[in-house]
Amino acid sequence: MKNLLFLTLFLLVFLTACRKDNFEALVTSTVTVEAKYPVTYGQPLASAATITLTNITDGSVKTATTNATGQAIFTEILPGTYNITASKNLAATEAQPLTGINAAVTLNASQNGAIVVGGQNPKFQLQLQGGAVGGLVIKEVYYTGSKTASGGTYFSDQFVEIYNNATDTLFLDGLFIADIFGNAGLINATSLPTAFNTDKDNVYASSIWQIPGTGKQYPLAPGKSIVIAQDGVNHKDATLNPNSPVDLSKVEWETYNERPDNRDADAPAVPNLIKTYFTGGFDWLLPVFGPGVIIFRGDFTKLEQVVIPGAASTIPPRIKVPNTAVIDAFEALKDGNSVTFKRLTTALDAGFVFADDTYNMQSFRRKTSTTINGRRVLQDTNNSTSDFEKIVLPTPKGF
Ligand SMILES: [Ca+2]
Numbered sequence: 001m002k003n004l005l006f007l008t009l010f011l012l013v014f015l016t017a018c019r020k021d022n023f024e025a026l027v028t029s030t031v032t033v034e035a036k037y038p039v040t041y042g043q044p045l046a047s048a049a050t051i052t053l054t055n056i057t058d059g060s061v062k063t064a065t066t067n068a069t070g071q072a073i074f075t076e077i078l079p080g081t082y083n084i085t086a087s088k089n090l091a092a093t094e095a096q097p098l099t100g101i102n103a104a105v106t107l108n109a110s111q112n113g114a115i116v117v118g119g120q121n122p123k124f125q126l127q128l129q130g131g132a133v134g135g136l137v138i139k140e141v142y143y144t145g146s147k148t149a150s151g152g153t154y155f156s157d158q159f160v161e162i163y164n165n166a167t168d169t170l171f172l173d174g175l176f177i178a179d180i181f182g183n184a185g186l187i188n189a190t191s192l193p194t195a196f197n198t199d200k201d202n203v204y205a206s207s208i209w210q211i212p213g214t215g216k217q218y219p220l221a222p223g224k225s226i227v228i229a230q231d232g233v234n235h236k237d238a239t240l241n242p243n244s245p246v247d248l249s250k251v252e253w254e255t256y257n258e259r260p261d262n263r264d265a266d267a268p269a270v271p272n273l274i275k276t277y278f279t280g281g282f283d284w285l286l287p288v289f290g291p292g293v294i295i296f297r298g299d300f301t302k303l304e305q306v307v308i309p310g311a312a313s314t315i316p317p318r319i320k321v322p323n324t325a326v327i328d329a330f331e332a333l334k335d336g337n338s339v340t341f342k343r344l345t346t347a348l349d350a351g352f353v354f355a356d357d358t359y360n361m362q363s364f365r366r367k368t369s370t371t372i373n374g375r376r377v378l379q380d381t382n383n384s385t386s387d388f389e390k391i392v393l394p395t396p397k398g399f
Pocket residue numbers: 229230231232254255256257264265283284
């Protein structure tokens with residue numbers, strides 16, 4: 001009687017189970033999830049990433065960690081539909097060899113509606129993504145200019161190059177570029193350092209230009225750059241200066257200073273930056289003795305206009321840009337003895353570079369810190385002295 005009762009109970013449980021899930025559905029699967037790093041990273045597969053597998057029918061969650069080959073293995077997974085997530089936190093020291101940049105990053109990925117069919121052993125690949133590590137940097141500044149065959153001075157061939165030093169595509173839309181007010185050194189006997197340099201929290205821009213766009217119109221891929229020319233023409237042309245080291249007729253942007261007398265020509269093939277604020281003469285001439293240059297973001301209409309201390313009322317004010325808005329900075333001074341003339345605060349740029357002379361075609365290019373998957377990661381320690389090298393001729397778009 002006891003045995004019969006047991007058998008009856010057993011059959012009852014067995015039949016209930018059969019009704020609930022047919023025999024076929026009980027066949028489980030082994031599910032492999034592979035976590036991949038972003039394509040710009042130094043390694044393809046992410047180990048020690050956390051993977052979750054959520055059954056969308058009953059909400060049950062299984063968690064596993066990827067192994068040395070970037071794979072997490074889930075055994076005895078019931079057929080059904082699953083949402084999969086992958087996440088990986090990299091501390092700065094872990095990120096450095098992967099991204100080239102010493103900054104922490106959080107990576108995530110998800111795949112919803114992944115279907116597991118009983119008895120099959122599917123493999124899912126998740127491509128991790130995260131915020132861009134790194135940012136836009138000033139890659140090269142060619143400000144010295146060149147000499148003509150007759151010994152004249154030529155400065156229209158100046159340019160600034162901006163480089164995407166990040167792991168992801170960045171958008172240039174709305175980016176400002178500016179030169180900073182102040183003498184580069186003892187240009188003449190009465191030259192003084194800028195009186196603004198007592199303000200350690202702001203820099204004071206003389207002229208400001210802006211890249212147009214509504215937000216996503218001007219993407220710049222990792223490891224790529226744009227050149228902003230004073231004039232977007234071939235400066236080696238016979239009518240200009242055959243001694244100039246650069247052809248800037250195919251660059252991305254130029255600074256066109258529209259004037260009634262047409263002293264600055266508009267190169268039709270090279271788009272113009274927006275002239276946001278201008279205190280220069282005929283064109284955006286960077287000081288050939290050494291400029292301070294910044295790139296920054298913000299709302300120009302909210303920036304304060306400040307009269308230069310001691311300046312005549314006819315001199316236009318300068319634009320006060322908070323250090324916090326500055327993305328990157330570069331400073332060149334007249335010579336090695338000009339440190340008291342620094343215009344950029346130590347927080348933005350702890351050092352400066354200097355050329356051997358004016359109009360000698362020397363250029364200043366940011367050093368390469370490392371190369372990852374063919375992508376150069378440029379050195380950025382916020383110190384132009386150590387981050388830039390003096391080169392004998394400019395190298396727009398090159399190294
Ligand atoms: Ca121009």
